[in-house]
Amino acid sequence: MNQLAFYFDASSCSGCKTCQVACKDKHDLPMAVLWRRVYEVCGGDWIRKGPAWIPNIYAYHMSMACNHCEEPICMDACPTKAIVKNDRGIVLIDYDRCMGCKYCEWTCPYGALQFDPVKKVMTKCTFCADYLEEGKPPVCVSACPMRALDYGDLDELAQRHGRSNEYFPLPKEKYTKPALVISPHLHARKAGNREFKIANKEEVKP
Amino acid sequence: MKEHQIDHIPPNGNPDHQGMERRCFIKMGAVFAGGMASLGSLLGCTDEKQRIRLPGRLEKDGTVVVRAGCPAHNCGGRCVLKLFLKDGEIIRIETDDRPGDDISDPQLRACVRGRAYRRRQYHPDRLKYPMKRVGKRGEGQFERISWDEALDMMASELKRVKNTYGNSAILVPYGTGSYNQTNGRQTAARLMNLFGGSLGFYNSYSWACISRATPYVYGTGVTGNQRQDWVNSKYIILWGWNPAEMRDGTNSEYFLKKARERGAKIICIDPRMSMSATALADEWIPIRPGTDTALMSAMAHVIISEGLHDEHFIRRCCIGFDQTQMPEGMENEESYCDYIFGTHDGRPKTPQWAEAITGIPENTIIRIAREYGSIKPAMLYQGYGMQRRAYGEQPVLGGCVLAAITGNVGIPGGWASGIALQADDGGPFWNIFPTGRNPVNAMIPVFLWTEAILRGKEMGAEDGVIGTDKLDNNIKLIWCVASNILINQHADTNRSAKILKDERLVEFIAVQDQFLTPSAKFADLVLPVCTQFEMWGLEDGWKYGDEVILMPKVLDPPHETKSDYQIAAGLAERLGLKEEYTLGRNERDWIEWAVKYFRNTRFPDIPDLEKLHEMNRGVYTRPVHEPKVAFRDFRRDPVKHPLNTPSGKVEIFSKTLFDMGKPDTIPAVPKYIQEWESPFGEESRRYPLQAIGHHYMPRVHSTHDGIDWLEEAFPQRVFINPIDAQAREIKDGNTVHVYNSRGAIMIPCRITQKIMPGVVNIPQGAWWAPDKDGIDRRGNVNVLTSHRWTPLAFGNAQHTMMVEVKKT
Amino acid sequence: MNNNEWPLVFFTMLSQISVGILIGGLALWLSVKNTESTALDTLKKVLIISAFGSMGIALLISFLHLASPLHSVYALSNAGSSWLSREIILTSLYLFSLAICFTSILYNVPHSNLFGQLYLASLIIGIVLIWAISRVYMIPTVPLWDTPATSVAFFSTALVLGGGMVLVMISLLAGKNIQLPDMEILQSAMFYLVSAAVFITLLNMLLIQPDISAATGSFPLPYISQWWKTVRIVFLLAGFSGLTYWFTYQLPSSGGSTSWLIYLSVACLLFSEIAGRYIFYASYYRVGV
């Protein structure tokens, strides 16, 4: 099947949030709606050794939008069939059907679904479908100063970078089969890790 | 779709005219949508308006796509924005989309601020009209006046101060809001120079120490290879360098990513785990701020005692390394090795010694010293934060010396350290706009302007004054253009505010900006400036750059705003200098001139303005396939290509510095000197935490503060380690007091492991917002900084300060 | 918990109360010996009206939760995969069936078989509805909800509050001098029903623990103030103790001043359940981000 996917190189993401703001600008998103947002994972301990300090800490970023999952839990959950998956595998929301019950928001383990208080419907990343149609890359991808984002056919990306995305803070794949390929940061740990923490909660859950 | 050329407005030579009106845009859109573009039919609507000619694609819905430079603030980068214009409004901003994106000529991708620029461009608080002060100075009470009144007032004040005191009582202060070539501070400087001059200054707030100190070692500031060469390096130290956040030339972070892909190991030495440390480094080594020279010395100790230094290079190309190669007459003085091994002071600079000072474990020091000493070629790239400190000259000299003794000078993949302007021509020419010669010869170090207000007439060489023995005036008039230095960006804000409030000191202050900044609140006259989308402009790279970026005028200045050039030209008219000032050129003519200037200097093949504009690529570049390497000739043959130092060699020991006779503060070899405010000093009892104020992602200094999308992404916080927070019973997100003897701020904190215990970070640039008790509620770090300057460069040491934090 | 989830607290509780009342009613029918009484007819009316009323209010409240209620017609379209869609369909069916029941009472056919059949149909739809409501919350990515405890809790709420409400209604009618036959039996039946439900509630709280280890979420587990937890348990026990005291020493209660203990106890149970439902929503916690 033809399934579009994102590639994210966590090993070189600086957390600059250009992708986040580029997306906001492209889609005119109101405050507190972030179709793409950047999680900062950070924690660990400082160890005192005589006069010295040793940082036994971890830190990396995770830039995340909708992953246009192969088994979108959001789509199954939506009572109005407002969530649809198109022939390129892009999961889209039909604003004319959505009744704003926010139920889907509960289900998505990637925090992708975000209610737009102005439009009064659920919204999320569209994979910049209009741009794809014109043959242009999604805005976040062409925005990244680190070239840490890419997109393409899921299988191809997986072939190139290895098929893995189960890194903290993301969930295990099994829930939704996300169309997402990640190169992990050297500090990254597997999904399900119980010690790691998200450090910028106020920035990603406004 | 075809490329359309939209040229619908008759030419107009008057630079002072506002742009085309909005309705013309709408009409234009309609005409194109109807597919019957008739340029002639549009001529009617803009008779006396200046033309806005937009090249570029016209989309189905009437949107025009124009590529332009991101407004040239002092942001560390220079990028291309792709503007989507509809009905005379920017409706979207994207970035460089040139195909290829190869490192010889990479896309100049905008950062988060460029992408959020719409929120600044259309911010409701933009200044609209000229205003004069009504309340007391600094209260921020203003009243709208006309441009005529404003310019008359300005002209008469200039004349009055000139007649009463002389030109040297006038200051056009440091201001980096616009590096747009024909805009910003320099437009005022040109006028003042024609008017008889104004008090000069040298140095910058950015690079005071690094630009002054580097030449003592290398005789030049052009110590850097071109960036494309970085991929040849095998070991890279980001020493207090954070290009992922401050860019240091668009794409620096990307070049480092490429270097890493090619196998370079990267480490980062910084008190904070910066964005660069996270994204680019294999290892982060936290260091106690202000102790870098101690670490450098200990690394030298390991390198030299283990024989990892490049003996051959040192013998051929350096002096002052050890007793055997001291300059004449200096044979008995302390050489670099003498200092490192403690021959004179009895204190060998061992890793153990440095551990206690830097907080870095001895073993780590030994390890990185061995790595840097043995992995070839290696880069030690120093950032500028650590030289914006007490004795900020020392880490600069120290870095240069480490690079030299390991032989990393003059080779591909190596790096000589220091300010590292780019080979072969020193990088971009900032400020090509001809400001002319300043008839006032006197120059102060840029950081000492408040001193020159208080006691200018007493200032001489001991205060870094050059060009005269003593200043003949205190500063009496300030014309502040594209700058927030008066209040926000200078050290010790409360002190600056007190000085500026006193109308007997500075008698007249004019501030020319786009917003009512904290500095503007201290103005007697506020002049509203349009944004850089609303005027013609041109920019080149920030630090590196093999490009020229065009900034065509794409919007009309709203309300009564004008460009800096238009304002200066209007003032010139009142001062009887219009012809001399404008040379009959309007804004666009100056850009034409600037393009020619570039053609005659750096870019022989650059097309003329007309063509550049038509191409609508945003940028003209000169791809780099064979990156230049600094000091290559020198290394090959140091006799035939000597350096511009007194000895012609790399001066590890500088006799010039020695001759200054201040060994405790200006040593002849780089030394660790305990800072004047330090955790080891007396003051740490009351103020036990070191504070720094790094250059933050959502802002360019104070520019962009208060832009909602950026604040949402990067809120202003004081960053504090959990250990320090716990000791103070502070929880994440609590609003805390940060204070010292100079002032206090109160903002929420972010508890983070990414900062070393004992250090807090209050990102610099937040707009000073004192409450009724004088406590700043926005978190301007300069409330806490000291205005004491560094010994050699008279530079700002704004990162050196001790504070205490407490729960509110 | 988000403030905008209060409508859901009331929607779920009111719909469960509604079904609970029907269940209570059934229990009455099964225990009463003398089924020919006008007082009983009145009770039937009261039961149906309150079941209908609470479900109607529940539905209105659920609309409050929708940002674009005009689009809610589409909600019936995804019964194929969405439990929420199924819940909404069942809600409509249930209300519809109650409405017919109600009409049949209005036209005074309560004695006929028809009413009994309609009543049973509503009851069955109601029970399936509660099941569906609980399934709405059993989301694979929400481990603290995705347990049988959710279903059990929703049914026990129905029984505790449904039984409690019926008990209150009986007592109220008695207070109004509407003489119900076999008062003692009816009240005992309701007491046993509520007691059983309280035990189920307690067992559910103690025994079916969600598998938190399945939670691979990244934010800290939600913090629920001790205050709510205390209200939940204290009021549950208080309500139950009150009823037990009444059952032991004051049964039967003939309404008026003598039944204040019943009202107070049921009010306690209601508070406890509201707190419980608040805690339920506040414990929303998703895997991932």
Ligand SMILES: Nc1nc2c(c(=O)[nH]1)N[C@H]1C(S)=C(S)[C@@H](COP(=O)(O)OP(=O)(O)OC[C@H]3O[C@@H](n4cnc5c(=O)[nH]c(N)nc54)[C@H](O)[C@@H]3O)O[C@H]1N2
């Ligand atoms: N986003 C953004 N980018 C900018 C700017 C901006 O305002 N915002 N400003 C631009 C301008 S004008 C300039 S001059 C440059 C400034 O660039 P820099 O001066 O290099 O930037 P800073 O953030 O001041 O400092 C860089 C790093 O030095 C660290 N540091 C501070 N003290 C010490 C120390 O004692 N030792 C060591 N090893 N590290 C230390 C800080 O933690 C920080 O991570 O940035 C440019 N780029």
Ligand SMILES: Nc1nc2c(c(=O)[nH]1)N[C@H]1C(S)=C(S)[C@@H](COP(=O)(O)OP(=O)(O)OC[C@H]3O[C@@H](n4cnc5c(=O)[nH]c(N)nc54)[C@H](O)[C@@H]3O)O[C@H]1N2
């Ligand atoms: N504590 C501390 N203080 C510091 C530093 C630090 O590291 N720590 N860094 C220092 C450094 S490196 C620097 S370079 C200085 C920078 O200090 P400033 O040069 O004062 O820079 P900004 O704060 O960006 O202020 C620029 C102003 O120009 C305005 N502006 C923008 N575009 C235009 C234009 O086209 N025309 C006009 N007229 N105005 C315009 C903006 O609105 C803004 O108010 O700050 C220094 N201050």
Ligand code: SF4
């Ligand atoms: S733009 Fe790129 S580097 Fe920046 S946060 Fe997004 S993914 Fe990371």
Ligand code: SF4
């Ligand atoms: S990421 Fe979330 S919103 Fe996107 S398709 Fe998957 S489940 Fe649905």
Ligand code: SF4
């Ligand atoms: S909020 Fe809209 S898209 Fe989400 S479940 Fe409800 S109706 Fe469907």
Ligand code: SF4
């Ligand atoms: S693909 Fe488009 S909509 Fe999706 S996150 Fe990127 S920019 Fe936003």
Ligand code: SF4
């Ligand atoms: S780095 Fe500077 S020029 Fe580039 S987008 Fe950011 S603010 Fe604009």
Ligand SMILES: [Mo]
């Ligand atoms: Mo700077």
